[in-house]
Every structure is written in structure tokens, then in C-alpha cells.
Amino acid sequence: MHISVMPVESLNFWIGGDNKEKVLPGVYVDATFGEGGHSRLFLEQTDKTENVFLVALDRDSRRIEKGKNFFAKEIESGKLQLIKGNFSELPAILSSLKTKNLPVRGILFDFGLCTTQFSENRGFSFNEKEAPLDMRMSEDEELTAGQILNEWEEEALTKIIKEKGEEREGRKIARAILQKRAQGFSFEKVDDLLEVLKKITKKPWGQKIHFATKTFQALRMTVNREEESLIRGLREALDILAPGGRIVTIAFHSGEDRPVKNFFRRESRDCICPPEMPICRCDHQKTLKILTKKPLTPDEEEIKRNPNSRSAKMRVAEKI
Ligand SMILES: C[S@@+](CC[C@H](N)C(=O)[O-])C[C@H]1O[C@@H](n2cnc3c(N)ncnc32)[C@H](O)[C@@H]1O
Incomplete structure (x- = not known):
């Protein structure tokens, strides 16, 4: 609710x-x-x-x-x-x-x-691991988070993660995404992205916010302009x-x-x-x-x- x-x-x-x-x-x-x-x-x-x-x-x-x-x-x-x-x-x-x-x-x-939008399997929530990487607020939008992750170049990915997500590790995250793609991997569901992020932004000691918050915010803001x-x-x-x-x-x-x-x-x-x-x-x-x-x-x-x-x-x- x-x-x-x-x-x-x-x-x-x-x-x-x-x-x-x-x-x-x-x-x-x-x-x-x-x-x-x-x-x-x-x-x-x-x-x-x-x-x-x-x-x-x-x-x-x-x-x-x-x-x-x-x-x-x-x-x-x-x-x-x-x-x-x-x-x-x-x-x-x-x-x-x-x-x-x-x-x-x-x-x-x-x-x-x-x-409520975080619990509709639309890719907004990192708790719904099997949800598709969609993140569109409206079905009228054409771009999805999955397309960004599977198609965008390193510079563009780095820019949105750093600027829209204010995530300091934007460059590392972008590189890791491209490395996975180079191995033939395709980003389809939320867990695919979490697997990459947790190796970079998950700290062994307590964190104030979830390790994926900033990157998810960057993708959501980009998809929905x-x-x-x-x-x-x-x-x-x-x-x-x-x-x-x-x-x-x-x-x-x-x-x-x-x-x-x-x-x-x-x-x-x-x-x-x-x-x-x-x-x-x-x-x-x-x-x-x-x-x-x-x-x-x-x-x-x-x-x-x-x-x-x-x-x-x-x-x-x-x-x-
Ligand atoms: C925080 S919720 C609003 C909650 C509402 N004030 C309430 O009390 O129930 C934000 C809503 O704004 C919508 N929204 C976000 N960006 C929008 C836009 N550019 N135009 C219209 N609706 C938008 C979202 O789909 C979401 O349903």
C-alpha cells in the first residue's frame, strides 16, 4: 500500500x-x-x-x-x-x-x-530478482533498462550511472557490464544486474543504502526521461x-x-x-x-x- x-x-x-x-x-x-x-x-x-x-x-x-x-x-x-x-x-x-x-x-x-509500482514485477525493485529489466512507467516509452544494459557503449553507461545515479563507481560498473556482454551474456532480469553490482558496490561492512540503489535510480531516470x-x-x-x-x-x-x-x-x-x-x-x-x-x-x-x-x-x- x-x-x-x-x-x-x-x-x-x-x-x-x-x-x-x-x-x-x-x-x-x-x-x-x-x-x-x-x-x-x-x-x-x-x-x-x-x-x-x-x-x-x-x-x-x-x-x-x-x-x-x-x-x-x-x-x-x-x-x-x-x-x-x-x-x-x-x-x-x-x-x-x-x-x-x-x-x-x-x-x-x-x-x-x-x-505499489515497486511490487508489480516491472524491474523497479531489486527485491524482485526474477522481474524483467523493464523500468518503464508508461508502456508508451520505447526504451527499457534491458536495452540500455545490452546496447549502450561504455561512455554513455558511465555518464548516466555517475550523473543520474550519483554512483562513484559508474566507470567500473559500465566496464563490468561490457565485459559480461563480450562473453555473450544478455541482461534480462533484475538478478543479472545485481550479480554485476554486488561485486563492485557491495561493501563487506554495513551500508546505509542498498548496493544497487544508485544504479537502479540512474536506469529508471534514463528510461523515463x-x-x-x-x-x-x-x-x-x-x-x-x-x-x-x-x-x-x-x-x-x-x-x-x-x-x-x-x-x-x-x-x-x-x-x-x-x-x-x-x-x-x-x-x-x-x-x-x-x-x-x-x-x-x-x-x-x-x-x-x-x-x-x-x-x-x-x-x-x-x-x-
Ligand atoms: C510518488 S507517486 C504519487 C503518489 C500520490 N501522490 C499518492 O498520494 O498516492 C508518483 C506517481 O507519479 C507518476 N509519474 C511520474 N512521472 C510522471 C510524469 N512525468 N507524468 C505523469 N505521472 C508521472 C508515477 O507513475 C507515480 O504513479
């Missing part, structure tokens, strides 16, 4: 405060519907509020099919529109809906995967928000949090010229006000209840 992270805090920012009487009419977007936990809270909080609509999307059709059964009543009433799609295409998705002319008040991004979607999704969220509308993000590792931090920082400054420029030449104007000077994190009680929340960082910004 997936437990939603920082539910109360994120909901309050998303809907503009903890007073449900004061939720402004318009459209609210859950860009990462998942198991619908945040959406459910939103619907409970606003069920009596007139002219408040929720649009929820997910790129994974399994999440959407499950959600359609669970939220049949809200979909039927028009309160919820549940769409299979990538948040990197937000404007096109929203403009195809019947609420297209209403102001967009708040957009929630809860990045990454739901707990996560960073590109995230950067595009934020830009588009800002474009479509009404003034005063909010972007709420929850990130689980620095590959998700850093681009959010950089985007918020850039868009909250009037000048983005390099510091060595004597006068401003960029004409950039700020469009965001940052509401969380430092990212918010789950408290001890939440981490105890939901250990998966321990690395979460929430950032919020408001459109000017």
Missing part, C-alpha cells in the same frame, strides 16, 4: 491554506496521481465547495485504471477528471478538458514512484497557473530536488545575469515567490509511520 507523503502540509499549500471555506474556485491539478492519496484528501476537503475541480494525471495506465474504479462517483459528478498523460504535456492536456477556461490555482508534483519531464513540467506549470496559484513539489533525491530548487530560484529573481556582469542585460522578471525558504521535511512521527518518506523534501512557490 502506498502512504501519501506530508499529506496535511502539501494539501494546505496546494489549496491555498487550511481553511476549506476559502478555497478559490477553479482547477487544481494533481500531476502525479499515483494511488490517489493526495487527490483523495483534496476531494474530501473540497467536496462541498462549488466550482472547484480536480484534474489528476499519471503516465502509468495501471494507476489510472485503478483510480477510475476507486473514484467512479467523483468522476461521474465531474468533480474529478482522471487522465493518462505525462505532466510534461500539461497545457495540451488541460486545454482538451471541459474545465479549460477556468483559472488554474494549484499544481502538486509528488515525484518518483508509488510503493525523468529530468526532462520534470523541467518541462515545472515550466509549463508556471505558464498555466493563475496569479497567486501555487506549485507544490515533493522530491525524494537530489536529482529531483535540485532542478526544482534551481527553477524556483531563477524564477524568483529579477536579474539572472552572471555575477560578473556589471549591469543587467537579461531583462528577466521574477514570476515566482518562494514560500518555503528551506525545503520542508517529514517530522519524526511521519518517518516512523512511513519510513519511505524519510528522504522527502517539499518546496512551494506562488506565481506572482
